[in-house]
Amino acid sequence: MNAPVVSSRMNVPGAGNASSGNALELRGITKMFGALAAISDVTLSVKPGERRAVLGSNGAGKTTLFNCITGDFLPTAGLVRFFGEDVTVFPPHERIRRGLRRTYQISSLFTGLSVMDNIYLACCGVSRNRFSLVRPRPDDALLQAAEILVEAVHLTADKDRLVGELAYGQQRQLEVALALSGAPRFVLFDEPAAGLSPTERADLVTILTSLPAHIGFIIIEHDMDVALRVADSVTMMHNGRIFKEGRSDEIESDPEVQELYLGGGHAHH
Amino acid sequence: MSVADQAPRFASPVDHRMWSERIPAPWWILGLILLLLPIVANNFWLFQIMGWTFILGMIGLSLMFLAGYGGMVSLLQMSIAGLAGYMVAILGPSGAANVSLGLSWWIVLPAAFLIAALFATICGALAVRTDGIYTIMITLAIAAAFFYFTRQNYSIFNGYSGFNLVLPPKLFGVNWRDPLPFYYLTLACAALCYGAVVYLARSPFGLALQGVRDNPRRMAALGFNVTAHRVAAYALASVFASTGGILLVWQNAQIAPGTIGISSAIDVLVVAVVGGMRRPLGPFIGAFIYVLLQVFSTDILGFFGFSADRFKLIIGIGFLAIVLFSPDGVLGLWDRWRARMAARKAATTGGGA
Ligand SMILES: Nc1ncnc2c1ncn2[C@@H]1O[C@H](COP(=O)(O)OP(=O)(O)OP(=O)(O)O)[C@@H](O)[C@H]1O
Ligand SMILES: [Mg+2]
Numbered sequence: 034m035n036a037p038v039v040s041s042r043m044n045v046p047g048a049g050n051a052s053s054g055n056a057l058e059l060r061g062i063t064k065m066f067g068a069l070a071a072i073s074d075v076t077l078s079v080k081p082g083e084r085r086a087v088l089g090s091n092g093a094g095k096t097t098l099f100n101c102i103t104g105d106f107l108p109t110a111g112l113v114r115f116f117g118e119d120v121t122v123f124p125p126h127e128r129i130r131r132g133l134r135r136t137y138q139i140s141s142l143f144t145g146l147s148v149m150d151n152i153y154l155a156c157c158g159v160s161r162n163r164f165s166l167v168r169p170r171p172d173d174a175l176l177q178a179a180e181i182l183v184e185a186v187h188l189t190a191d192k193d194r195l196v197g198e199l200a201y202g203q204q205r206q207l208e209v210a211l212a213l214s215g216a217p218r219f220v221l222f223d224e225p226a227a228g229l230s231p232t233e234r235a236d237l238v239t240i241l242t243s244l245p246a247h248i249g250f251i252i253i254e255h256d257m258d259v260a261l262r263v264a265d266s267v268t269m270m271h272n273g274r275i276f277k278e279g280r281s282d283e284i285e286s287d288p289e290v291q292e293l294y295l296g297g298g299h300a301h302h
Numbered sequence: 303m304s305v306a307d308q309a310p311r312f313a314s315p316v317d318h319r320m321w322s323e324r325i326p327a328p329w330w331i332l333g334l335i336l337l338l339l340p341i342v343a344n345n346f347w348l349f350q351i352m353g354w355t356f357i358l359g360m361i362g363l364s365l366m367f368l369a370g371y372g373g374m375v376s377l378l379q380m381s382i383a384g385l386a387g388y389m390v391a392i393l394g395p396s397g398a399a400n401v402s403l404g405l406s407w408w409i410v411l412p413a414a415f416l417i418a419a420l421f422a423t424i425c426g427a428l429a430v431r432t433d434g435i436y437t438i439m440i441t442l443a444i445a446a447a448f449f450y451f452t453r454q455n456y457s458i459f460n461g462y463s464g465f466n467l468v469l470p471p472k473l474f475g476v477n478w479r480d481p482l483p484f485y486y487l488t489l490a491c492a493a494l495c496y497g498a499v500v501y502l503a504r505s506p507f508g509l510a511l512q513g514v515r516d517n518p519r520r521m522a523a524l525g526f527n528v529t530a531h532r533v534a535a536y537a538l539a540s541v542f543a544s545t546g547g548i549l550l551v552w553q554n555a556q557i558a559p560g561t562i563g564i565s566s567a568i569d570v571l572v573v574a575v576v577g578g579m580r581r582p583l584g585p586f587i588g589a590f591i592y593v594l595l596q597v598f599s600t601d602i603l604g605f606f607g608f609s610a611d612r613f614k615l616i617i618g619i620g621f622l623a624i625v626l627f628s629p630d631g632v633l634g635l636w637d638r639w640r641a642r643m644a645a646r647k648a649a650t651t652g653g654g655a
Contacts, residue, residue, distance in 0.1 A: 103523060105519065105522075105523070125522040126523075126524075126526055126527045126528075129522070129524065129525035130525050134523075135523055137520070137523075141517060142517075143513055143516055143520070144516075145512075145516060146509070146513075153509070154506075154509055154510060154513050154521075154524060155524045157509070158521070158524035159524070162506050163525070163526055164506070164507050164531075164534065165505060165506040165507060166502060166506075166507050166538075168504050168505050169506070175506075211524065214524070215525070
């Protein structure tokens with residue numbers, strides 16, 4: 034299981050800027066949908082290799098925040114820096130090519146293609162091969178990278194099956210695999226554990242904790258257990274704003290947080 | 303139902319079998335029949351029916367590539383084919399000696415492909431910003447504009463009369479417009495284009511094109527430039543259209559605005575839809591049906607006492623029937639028939655056991 038999940042073979046453009054501080058830096062990000070402020074004035078920074086959990090109730094704006102970071106939406110106001118580079122108005126693919134990755138809350142896969150094809154596509158997307166008109170040979174480097182990823186998310190037995198035929202949990206695993214292609218430097222996981230069985234959850238936690246140390250991530254997670262096990266720090270969101278940030282252990286014991294978020298589940302009763 | 307729903311599906315990207323083992327038996331038989339057809343078929347069949355089928359099939363194939371794999375229904379493919387054909391007439395020798403430049407074929411042919419590809423790229427860049435019905439509208443508008451332009455422009459396109467006496471070069475001492483050589487020429491080109499599309503569908507570019515069709519947002523989140531991919535597909539598809547267009551000019555020995563009119567643009571769509579847009583074979587089947595109807599409808603209609611103009615009516619009714627009953631075209635009907643046979647066979651063997 035501890036096979037190297039992610040290769041560092043590929044050159045990442047903009048990698049030279051990595052020395053200057055943060056992997057991800059958000060300044061005053063606001064996103065309006067008509068009159069609704071889905072997120073307002075969010076300022077956040079995450080260091081390279083740092084693992085951050087984002088918690089918050091439904092509609093708090095967590096997914097919208099991800100969409101602003103990846104460029105799926107342009108923020109109404111604010112600035113996004115990725116490893117020191119201002120990427121606020123970059124199209125999504127430019128950010129991905131710089132080492133940003135994401136998963137989707139609702140699986141967004143190619144259901145008509147096989148598992149292997151899905152992962153192979155993800156590997157092509159971040160390589161120069163994406164326009165290649167030549168079919169891969171069996172020893173193709175990207176195919177081998179795809180094989181490693183298939184194994185890393187435990188889908189080897191199903192690698193030739195159509196994705197549409199997979200069980201829900203397997204689709205979630207594939208969703209994670211797609212975000213680990215190439216040489217990721219920072220990954221956004223949007224509720225990867227939602228709907229998984231306890232075994233699958235444990236599996237996911239192993240995959241996340243055994244990622245190479247230089248890969249930082251933000252994970253949106255409702256399950257406090259999963260979140261606190263994989264993350265060093267926590268950001269709490271409510272109504273589109275950040276209302277608390279801190280180390281995982283601080284947040285866990287914070288009475289206000291327990292009141293608001295954990296409710297009775299953890300400490301009380 | 304959108305084209306995307308009938309997308310071609312494939313197994314793993316790497317197939318370890320020898321290429322000869324990968325081709326199923328029916329294909330070998332079809333290939334053999336096509337190769338040996340000149341033994342039984344007369345010149346009319348070879349030149350008019352089969353030659354035209356292959357040509358129309360290649361132009362339809364370029365649409366199938368864009369629509370089936372890329373989800374982009376373009377009505378431009380006849381214009382692109384026509385532009386390549388026009389370039390052969392303009393740059394090479396023709397009966398309109400005052401306009402044609404008379405350059406030799408080894409300049410003319412690459413130039414024709416390049417100019418058509420450039421045109422396809424520019425039009426593609428305009429069209430890919432739109433979706434669905436708007437793609438159809440914008441490509442139709444460009445096709446119409448190009449048609450009227452060729453009709454009114456005399457300095458380059460020689461206006462209404464176009465070009466006559468556009469003949470293929472006598473390479474290897476063969477007159478390629480003779481029925482037998484022309485049959486094999488078009489057959490070889492069609493087979494190459496067909497093979498290229500089948501091959502490309504499994505290349506990283508082809509896979510990504512299908513990904514862009516099914517889920518552009520996810521493709522962008524995997525690092526693909528969705529717009530660039532779509533434009534590149536237009537450029538690539540132009541190669542198949544241009545091959546058909548150049549052969550078409552040689553077959554007719556002439557080209558005029560009528561060749562690239564709106565009705566021809568729509569005929570290409572009809573051909574691809576009737577045959578089936580799911581697979582590269584579809585347009586060739588569609589073209590064969592179209593050509594048979596076009597050529598023989600005069601006799602059939604005449605037999606029943608109708609005018610030959612009603613040919614379009616038959617095509618139209620056939621088109622409607624196909625769209626209504628089999629969105630995958632004739633090949634879709636074939637698939638369903640085979641599935642039903644397989645099910646019946648399974649039922650009888652299951653019942654016997
Ligand atoms: N594309 C959109 N158009 C309009 N409103 C949107 C859009 N996306 C999100 N919203 C709204 O923005 C707010 C924040 O939504 P968001 O999806 O970011 O919440 P979330 O924190 O991810 O919630 P959940 O836990 O349910 O996933 C919600 O009120 C939602 O209705
Ligand atoms: Mg969400």
